[in-house]
Amino acid sequence: MRIIDMHAHVDVCEPLNWYDTAEKLIRLMDEAGIEKAVVSAYLNLPGPDMSCAGRLWKSIEPYQERFMMFVRMDPWFGEEASDFLEECCGKYPVRGVKLHPAHYTLHPFGELTVRLCKKAGELGLPVLFHCGDEMMCLPLQIGELAAKCPETTVILAHMGGYAHNRDAIEAAKKYNNIYIDTSEVPLVKEIKWFVEELGADRIFFGTDAPCCDPLVELKKVQLAGLTEKQLECVLYKNAVRVMGLE
Template structure:
């Protein structure tokens, strides 16, 4: 089974980004991928106060193909927690933070209490982890250290300029998993597998704007062993959300 652990379903006219669930599934099909983890671009309740339900309805059109991650703005107090609980009740499998849009520090108390709540559901928290302030590996690692019972996924594994740092923080924090989307260096995937183990590296594409087919090719070009490739391409992701409780 191949799982794409980071994709988006949303409609953002201001950005010209129209990414319906049907487009996501067609991109999965083109790449031979079984399942995609999807999240919105907006951080509920901002921009679209109904985003959690909206995405759930979009996913329902493609049973078995899409799993939801709730992208939530942590600054809305109890409403943020209620949105996360609502998401898990609807069958979501994890929490997503993108500090470029929320400007919420990963280790701020508002963020940490949502991460703790996700961990109570045995669900991971996926961070955008790139080159911008508030998103770099060391910054996200503060959250990993503060909530050691949580599984923290570094989406993009540090992007263009923080890839080495992402591998280093994953070595320091066993609750960190690296996710490969967008990051353009296949050899860094091989290095990550060598240094932290294939069980803690996950394939993703950040599709549908990014090509799942090309990001999957990145895993193949990395030259992993067949057993490690199976883990990275889907087994790790499957295991990670199999134990999520509503």
């Protein structure tokens, strides 16, 4: 069965001691049989290191058929952020936007984030939100953003975190532009709960690799007790449909 990973990373970020190169990720993807992965960096743009989009592209360019580049952004920069996103799309094959509200400290439903997500929607780019148990990353907060940007595909990472799975389901039920990714959290039976509540076509397989082991992440989904058809949707069909892949 094909496997597409909707949440992974390539970046070298010394202050965090994270050394995640494209080669390291490719090795792990090959081991797990992952055909293609969404990748973003660990720093926001615009930001202190303006070269990180270029650096990400340079790292993944030799393996470009294996990756889908998401630009990690900071909505604080308002118009400048929107312009930067458009500029990035001209320079690189950008396929989406990654936002981590706890990193830049903005409410997801605030004007600045809404404006950037609307821009992403206009450009046909989904927005992957770090979503979890931290302030400003809660599923119901991001749900309000999704309501304000109905034309933008919004992905809630990590099934809403360790303690906010119920809220992720509630938000996704309310707003049909919300999708969920399975990455990082060690939850198995909850995957089936999400599929039962939302339908298999709203759930993406994600790993958060290389920090999380893709084989462990894959086993997690395989242990969830999904039907073959549901598994196909989660592991690749939804990604193919939403990302317009072959």
